[in-house]
Amino acid sequence: xxVRVYYEDTDAGGIVYHTNFIKxxxxxxxxxxxxxxxxxxxxxxxxxxxxxxxxDFFAVSRLGDLLEVFTTIKERRNTSLILRQEIYRENTILFxxxxxxxxxxxxxxxRFPNDYIKVFEETQxxxxx
Amino acid sequence: xxVRVYYEDTDAGGIVYHTNFIKxxxxxxxxxxxxxxxxxxxxxxxxxxxxxxxxDFFAVSRLGDLLEVFTTIKERRNTSLILRQEIYRENTILFxxxxxxxxxxxxxxxRFPNDYIKVFEETQxxxxx
Amino acid sequence: xxVRVYYEDTDAGGIVYHTNFIKxxxxxxxxxxxxxxxxxxxxxxxxxxxxxxxxDFFAVSRLGDLLEVFTTIKERRNTSLILRQEIYRENTILFxxxxxxxxxxxxxxxRFPNDYIKVFEETQxxxxx
Amino acid sequence: xxVRVYYEDTDAGGIVYHTNFIKxxxxxxxxxxxxxxxxxxxxxxxxxxxxxxxxDFFAVSRLGDLLEVFTTIKERRNTSLILRQEIYRENTILFxxxxxxxxxxxxxxxRFPNDYIKVFEETQxxxxx
Numbered sequence: 001x002x003v004r005v006y007y008e009d010t011d012a013g014g015i016v017y018h019t020n021f022i023k024x025x026x027x028x029x030x031x032x033x034x035x036x037x038x039x040x041x042x043x044x045x046x047x048x049x050x051x052x053x054x055x056d057f058f059a060v061s062r063l064g065d066l067l068e069v070f071t072t073i074k075e076r077r078n079t080s081l082i083l084r085q086e087i088y089r090e091n092t093i094l095f096x097x098x099x100x101x102x103x104x105x106x107x108x109x110x111r112f113p114n115d116y117i118k119v120f121e122e123t124q125x126x127x128x129x
Numbered sequence: 130x131x132v133r134v135y136y137e138d139t140d141a142g143g144i145v146y147h148t149n150f151i152k153x154x155x156x157x158x159x160x161x162x163x164x165x166x167x168x169x170x171x172x173x174x175x176x177x178x179x180x181x182x183x184x185d186f187f188a189v190s191r192l193g194d195l196l197e198v199f200t201t202i203k204e205r206r207n208t209s210l211i212l213r214q215e216i217y218r219e220n221t222i223l224f225x226x227x228x229x230x231x232x233x234x235x236x237x238x239x240r241f242p243n244d245y246i247k248v249f250e251e252t253q254x255x256x257x258x
Numbered sequence: 259x260x261v262r263v264y265y266e267d268t269d270a271g272g273i274v275y276h277t278n279f280i281k282x283x284x285x286x287x288x289x290x291x292x293x294x295x296x297x298x299x300x301x302x303x304x305x306x307x308x309x310x311x312x313x314d315f316f317a318v319s320r321l322g323d324l325l326e327v328f329t330t331i332k333e334r335r336n337t338s339l340i341l342r343q344e345i346y347r348e349n350t351i352l353f354x355x356x357x358x359x360x361x362x363x364x365x366x367x368x369r370f371p372n373d374y375i376k377v378f379e380e381t382q383x384x385x386x387x
Numbered sequence: 388x389x390v391r392v393y394y395e396d397t398d399a400g401g402i403v404y405h406t407n408f409i410k411x412x413x414x415x416x417x418x419x420x421x422x423x424x425x426x427x428x429x430x431x432x433x434x435x436x437x438x439x440x441x442x443d444f445f446a447v448s449r450l451g452d453l454l455e456v457f458t459t460i461k462e463r464r465n466t467s468l469i470l471r472q473e474i475y476r477e478n479t480i481l482f483x484x485x486x487x488x489x490x491x492x493x494x495x496x497x498r499f500p501n502d503y504i505k506v507f508e509e510t511q512x513x514x515x516x
Binding site for chain 1: 262264265266281284285288289292297321322324
Binding site for chain 2: 271276277278280281284305307308309310311312313314315318
């Protein structure tokens with residue numbers, strides 16, 4: 001998934017405001033579902049809740065940059081999923097994070113539905129080709 | 130209502146990103162209610178919908194500025210309300226807008242409840258003192 | 259230019275936060291230049307400053323919507339340009355605004371460079387085809 | 388430092404969008420300096436760069452909540468500083484993170500100026516009283 005850096009993403013330091021890298025990752029996760037016309041929270045009154053983020057900021061990004069976000073499954077547990085998401089500008093890595101997502105149905109953690117896992121796996125395969 | 134300009138509010142041009150002035154005005158409208166422990170959408174499954182904004186950008190604002198937002202009632206109609214909101218840094222006006230709000234209850238425009246009008250009038254009086 | 263509605267664009271009312279329509283329009287203006295590798299503020303230490311916005315909010319947008327932003331030149335003056343920008347979801351118009359941009363070089367309003375006008379005109383033609 | 392949750396901070400899930408907790412923490416760090424009329428990047432052409440964030444999301448926050456951000460020094464190294472920042476709603480912790488900041492002067496990591504360390508220490512003392 002490509003992300004363009006617009007004025008709104010930058011700050012007075014002339015670079016992308018740090019938390020916006022984390023927003024770009026969320027866009028990439030959502031796009032995986034939206035581009036398939038899947039809306040988790042409509043089907044099961046459910047959704048993914050972010051429990052933990054471990055993020056490294058390797059390099060800065062500037063106005064007009066065209067970035068790419070890669071998402072892979074790092075670990076699969078019962079009610080949670082650890083994804084690895086990385087942001088590149090061409091061949092340079094700018095940002096990487098491990099994110100722990102918990103799957104919630106009607107307020108309670110539930111086992112991740114298999115169709116959601118499959119969707120992440122498909123995306124992973126495509127980006128490795 | 131005072132608003133501090135943080136990094137997230139600025140852009141690579143070194144100034145407050147233009148639409149953020151409009152966000153500051155929305156914060157000021159909400160604060161009027163939140164500071165009184167009023168939550169319009171909980172009481173009546175209702176809320177204010179923005180219908181129209183006419184905005185003038187007079188001067189720029191920079192990182193660290195302490196701004197002040199003033200809100201006055203410009204015109205009161207049956208199901209809508211026109212507010213005038215202005216943003217100052219000390220005695221300099223930076224931004225001004227007329228905003229048309231429509232009051233919605235369960236999806237339909239309704240007459241503005243009198244207690245909401247009163248709340249706006251009280252705020253106006255206080256800021257004129 | 260297409261814009262996907264992500265979580266960050268919505269608010270607790272379940273719809274796109276009103277000022278985000280205005281941000282989507284700015285993305286569309288910037289994309290016109292970035293997609294041609296043009297960076298106004300680098301070439302001439304210059305940029306566009308927003309002077310005035312007259313906006314109408316016709317309908318709401320929700321999570322996952324795929325929107326399209328159209329930009330046309332409404333009026334060309336000496337140091338300013340009035341654009342008309344509209345946001346559609348398929349054939350439904352959600353938002354429209356007239357925006358007055360002033361062109362600034364080293365802090366002072368200057369005549370709009372012809373190559374910038376041409377870029378807007380090219381975009382307009384393409385979107386009308 | 389108190390932070391009110393406005394519409395712009397929430398998303399269609401009805402809760403504060405996850406990365407906004409991280410933005411609230413940045414506001415708190417900046418406020419420490421701005422409230423003393425200190426502007427790091429003006430004095431030394433310098434600034435703090437975020438290198439690493441380890442964040443835990445303990446509980447959600449909703450529209451209108453009044454939150455409080457606490458900032459303490461966790462570890463002081465030569466050119467970097469590890470802060471602990473936590474967000475509470477009354478006595479409930481919602482969010483906590485360790486953040487590694489690097490101090491940059493004219494593009495290069497430098498020793499953290501002592502007056503900046505002192506400012507963080509003063510804030511810490513005040514919040515413990």
